[in-house]
Amino acid sequence: MSIELKPCPFCGKSGKELRINRIMFSGSIFDKHLFFIECPSCHWCGETKLFAWRAKRAWNRRADK
C-alpha cells in the first residue's frame, strides 16, 4: 500500500523528502519494528506506529490541520 506524504505542517518540507524511520528492537519471541516519519528540515516527528503505512496516515492526519 502506497500513501503519498503531505508536506511538513511546520516548515512545509515536501512529502517526498521526508524520512521514514524504522526502529528495531529485540523482543523475547520476535523482533519488533516501529515506524515514524521525520522531517529532515525541522526534525518534527510523527507518531510511532507498528506499520509504515500507519505512520504515514498519522502524519497526513496531522498535516491536514
Ligand SMILES: [Zn+2]
Ligand atoms: Zn518540517
